[in-house]
């Protein structure tokens with residue numbers, strides 16, 4: 001059955017629930033990461049200690065990471081300054097090409113690469129269009145309250161409901 005491009009494979013409250021073991025079990029060797037509201041809220045310019053520790057855990061397990069953000073150069077470069085990951089700004093997610101440079105930099109095939117982000121129509125869809133192995137949605141750390149964002153979140157609701165329905169089926173089959 002063809003996967004829906006919108007429905008994430010996994011949905012977690014925070015990235016910290018995503019462990020290196022879990023990713024390895026899923027055959028993932030590279031991770032494409034969103035920054036804003038996935039790792040830190042918009043107004044936090046640099047990675048927190050918690051983010052650093054989580055990233056280190058992935059690296060120690062041999063999982064490579066890259067940042068793919070729709071935000072601008074200054075934001076992405078400052079966030080990545082002390083991390084030194086491949087990082088791409090103004091990426092144009094969900095376009096298929098938004099993941100292309102990151103895949104090249106990670107040097108992992110799409111099937112062995114995951115995307116982690118907080119937006120269905122940006123991050124999950126980008127992963128779907130780029131044919132990535134696993135798409136993981138996390139709850140936004142802190143939501144923007146503009147009308148546009150509230151509208152986007154409203155549109156995401158049925159997708160998240162479908163995820164929970166699918167997940168219940170998956171669990172009942174186990």
Ligand SMILES: [Mg+2]
Pocket residue numbers: 034035036037038117118119
């Ligand atoms: Mg985001």
